[in-house]
Amino acid sequence: MSLVMRKIYITLALLILGVAGMAYLYFSTLMKDSNNNDHALYTVVNSAPVIFTFENDKGFYDILSKQEVTTELLGTEKSQLLKTLKSAIVDNSGINNWIEGKKVILGFLPGQNNTVDFAIAVQLQNMDVNEASLKNLKAEIKKEGNYYELKFGDTAKCYLSLKNQAIFISNSKQGITQINAAKNTESDFADYIKKNSRFAKNTLANIYVNYGQLPSLLKNILNSTLTGELSLFNKQNAYAALSYNFGSDKLLLNGYTEVNSETNFFKLFADQKEQKVSIDQCFPEQTANYTLFTIEDYEKWSKALKNLQKENKEEDKINKQHQEINEQYRIKIEQSFPVYFNKQLAVLQLKTGEKIGVVDIKNGDKLEQFLLDLSTEYAPEIRIFKEPHLLGNFFGEPFKKFERPFFTIIDNHFVVANYASTLQVFLNSYRGNKLLVSTNDYTYFKDQISSSATIAFYINRDNSSDIFSKNLRAPYYKQYQSKNGVKDYNAFGYQLSADNGKFLSNVLLLKNQTTNTIDSLKY
Template sequence: MKKILILILLLLTAIVAMAYFYFSALNADKKNSDGSLYAISQHAALVLCFQNDKSITDILGDQPILQQVLGSDKYNELKSIGNMLIQSQAAVQAVDKQNIYIGLIPEKKNLTFLYVTQINSESNLTQVISELGGKINVTLEKDRYKLNLSDTLTCYLTLRENLLFLSPSSAVLNQALSRTLEKDNPFGAYIRSTSRISKNSLAEVHINFNQLPAVLKSTMPGNLSGELAVLNHMDAYTSLIYNYSAEKLLLNGSTQVNGRDSYYALYRHVPQKVTITNILPENTANYIVYTILQYGRWREELNKWLTGTSKGKTALDLTAQISEKYHLDLEQTFPRYFTNQLITFQLSTSEKLGAIALSNGEKLGQLLLDLSAEHSDDIRIFKESDLLFSFFGEPFRNFRRPYYTIVDNYLIFANYASTVQVFLNNYRNNRLLINRPNYLAAINQLPNSSSIMFYSDLDNSSRIILRNIYLPYFKHLRQESMKDFNAFIWQMSGENGKYQTNVLMTKKAPADSLSQNSLALTP
């Protein structure tokens, strides 16, 4: 899950920044255009929509933060397309009073964009092309027009019924035109039901997690395995509204988990205050924290989830087997002394750890003596595999027989004893993330209660990101789009079966930005 959100970070911020630059010159009032909505939702994992209103495009265009996210090269490229469009009054009138939809499309080791909007019935595409042809090189290729904006920038434009399609990739256009327009696809219906585009909403971002694996595979080598494997079956949608700010990138909205068999559906409860993050080392690269309202009721749902997984069936039998083997009632261990928070986190060195909050760590430690063996004075190792997975599920799947320690009513564990020792050294010397001003400045901008929250320190995560995405994307992140940002947060809070969702990226203080940029590409 951590790697998933690190990669979404790149994709999400890039598509948000597209809003103004492609259609900056098109200014009009909103008009429903369900045809273009359903067309884009059939193809894209991430969809951006914004209202074609001058008051909105002016605000977006005045935000330097968008240029920082996008990078100077792409910014100038997109601005060229915007300038091209305003050279045709017929083009401006053709999409007058329509919404603009921009979709992120995978293409081998590349990501490209598809732009769809609905044109007015009285508009004439031939006139649009004629006007553009007087300014740029326009050629007709079968069922589309090739627009040569410069020696290195080419776009393709075509019309299907009353829908206008535009993309820098002819192959993407082929793909879009080859599919039958279905007005009942679930993602399109979701966007239609959640969209609130108005003059009070600058732009919206919609994410289809069912199609996201194909997008991620274009940015990284190999298949979605390990922590990323969950994305292969993650049936969920997210809808976010972009908020104006010169100092941060902030989106608010909601997430809908469609599959009842999803592990993340277990957290659709009232959010709880997060405090377990106070123990994290200062070199924490990322973490994901979960809160539980009432463990007993939550455990019943967890057991239902476990019965639906092959490994889960074994985990359900594990507690009975261990109880018989050690003559110990396991229900008197974690179920009795766990409070309401669990976390997995990763250090800048890639070491992975987990932790749970306890009501009485000393009592639990005594009960676990028979289930564990001593490694050192402070560290022990579980004798049996999958114990933590059987009580808490997916986050602890890869901690099969970990080493652990208990300090200040927290049980902290890792797959290597040296990793636990690193944690103890940091904790005892007060080298903690909570002491870093940048971290506090970021985390204090969101509510301190949540059901699930992901955090990434963008500097501490550099080496991890480098190992998980292709080098060109990494260079773009560190040299351009992310160089002035220090944190990324994805927060979800359960409410009425859905999740209220906040996505935040915060900027570094000027001094921090200067000191870190020289190390931006250190592998």
């Protein structure tokens, strides 16, 4: 190689190293600035599984003041404190210029003694806010360590911290202490919020949920563990990004729910096209809650279920059981439910707490014949399985609670329960046309939400009263029963519709309608 060529190569190498070095410095500085600019967000998400964000804009507060849902959900005490803070900060021109036009982050986090605290955070950026500036708040200010206690009047009290060009406010000492202790570390949830906030610029407010951390918040609200119908909220590796829509008679959220784990049961439905929901047509009128699933392609879905069972080390046990059944009863068990299944299944709970599983089927008479040797007659219309776990083997997690159930088949509905008396309640309601779909409240709920879904959850407030009296801690059950709480709300729904690996989501909390309003809908 000539001396000239060697010099050219050396020069090129130095140029490349120089460019790489400058690029590294540029992007590392950019990332550092970005982390500083998002310090408020990264700090709050470390403690709060539920995040509410909005722009500090007069129009937002004008709309919020015209609806009551925040007061009814949060309770009088926290709502009043938020109103006091709004008056002290937003309506105070000497203070509002700190946060004018900036994003407000409101996080809900677990507190002490089974409470739910909140933390408000705003990234101030390049603004010098100090203790002297706080005097404009017109509050009694007391310095306590690395935070301030603010007292408004005789009762309203909150705690404030200034950190990394961000302002943090909490209703509790523990909340502000937790915020001060939090580090500005990497967070998948914070990154998820940042990514999705780019697509939500035209919405008034947004809610983000980290289902993985949600149990830490719910354990302060519930007496029970997150099993059964509450398993949706139990350590799910999933995030939701939802837009908040205001209304006087409902809370409506729209957006996406994203399941991050491949070994999550709900992930099995991420590529199943939504279906028009019809299975709820047979549910008894005393239904308190239900979870329903639609499966467009059972063969494809079943392969995914088997992969999940393999991952959970259940596959060998299931295969062995099926082989023993095939040999003992001289049938092919794989030709039962997979052959006769008809796209929809559900698990519901009655107001008494009893649980029922329903599977829509084709050719119910043939399936009944197929299952004759596998079951024993208990009553003229009710039989019981001889072998356990069959429904869980074919339909997964929701049906594992029916280990060796009683069953009946009526009008191509395969219905199971752990008690024969529960099935009799179902049959009596069905034949007497005492159904959920015949009630005015459910009719109105269905009118307000999409008729199609891949997965849907529903809670009927009135029918769930006894269940919640056992599951909710006393202060929250009081809020549930209070006229100033959610007593006037009758229905909660959460719909998931598969969309390219994620779920389009609709969340609805609906108020009761007066008789006149409901009657007017009929004409």
